[in-house]
Amino acid sequence: MIAFEHVGKRYGGRFEALAHLSFRVARGEMVFLTGHSGAGKSSLLRLVMRLERPTRGRIVVAGHDIATLHSSQVPFYRRQIGVVFQDHQLLFDRSIFHNIALPLEIQGMEPRESARRVRAALDKVGLLHREKALPIELSGGEQQRVGIARAVVNKPALLLADEPTGNLDPQLSADIMALFEDFNRIGTTVMIASHDLALIARLRHRILRLRDGRLVGDEGAR
Numbered sequence: 001m002i003a004f005e006h007v008g009k010r011y012g013g014r015f016e017a018l019a020h021l022s023f024r025v026a027r028g029e030m031v032f033l034t035g036h037s038g039a040g041k042s043s044l045l046r047l048v049m050r051l052e053r054p055t056r057g058r059i060v061v062a063g064h065d066i067a068t069l070h071s072s073q074v075p076f077y078r079r080q081i082g083v084v085f086q087d088h089q090l091l092f093d094r095s096i097f098h099n100i101a102l103p104l105e106i107q108g109m110e111p112r113e114s115a116r117r118v119r120a121a122l123d124k125v126g127l128l129h130r131e132k133a134l135p136i137e138l139s140g141g142e143q144q145r146v147g148i149a150r151a152v153v154n155k156p157a158l159l160l161a162d163e164p165t166g167n168l169d170p171q172l173s174a175d176i177m178a179l180f181e182d183f184n185r186i187g188t189t190v191m192i193a194s195h196d197l198a199l200i201a202r203l204r205h206r207i208l209r210l211r212d213g214r215l216v217g218d219e220g221a222r
């Protein structure tokens with residue numbers, strides 16, 4: 001599903017945020033990405049989303065060599081990828097329902113089909129009863145679940161998350177990770193950047209470790 005071949009990324013022509021990065025993630029795998037602050041985790045995820053382009057090397061995601069994607073194809077490419085951020089980036093003046101419906105509205109989906117998908121996504125994250133609430137009325141853990149529902153509403157083949165439990169206590173963090181495992185179990189490929197070493201060690205999935213932009217560890221699922 002993801003192949004990096006000798007990938008490098010420089011910002012501003014000089015600083016090398018990622019170097020000599022080669023790895024593969026198979027369809028249906030669940031992988032954690034870890035490393036110190038500034039190690040390059042977010043840069044790697046941004047390359048997969050094609051928010052950035054590599055300075056060197058080749059990246060293939062879901063069969064697309066991302067260097068050859070025309071800019072008009074990028075929105076279609078990104079629809080195959082669900083993304084969850086630490087700060088979930090919800091619109092605070094819109095209901096939970098509308099926050100999740102927004103990407104579907106932008107795609108021009110017919111409202112009845114869109115509503116069906118939104119409710120299916122909310123149901124999967126256990127928040128169907130909160131569809132009319134505003135984000136401010138939800139706890140941090142519930143807001144993060146809304147972020148996940150929005151990421152999966154397009155039924156993406158690949159789900160990426162950047163520090164999705166960064167602001168949550170240990171129990172809520174474990175609950176959120178269990179939710180990612182549920183999506184993985186039904187076939188979604190999942191890649192999660194996380195600092196939380198204790199939590200990810202317990203979950204026994206593959207761990208890619210970055211240090212100063214280089215891959216220094218790749219421990220398979222145990």
Ligand SMILES: Nc1ncnc2c1ncn2[C@@H]1O[C@H](COP(=O)(O)OP(=O)(O)OP(=O)(O)O)[C@@H](O)[C@H]1O
Nearest residue numbers: 011012015017035036037038039040041042043044
């Ligand atoms: N747009 C940018 N322009 C210049 N330098 C950048 C840019 N984005 C990231 N960097 C630098 O690249 C390096 C890797 O950053 P990145 O955000 O990928 O690391 P990270 O592992 O995700 O860190 P954190 O855990 O703190 O988010 C850092 O030194 C950062 O300052």
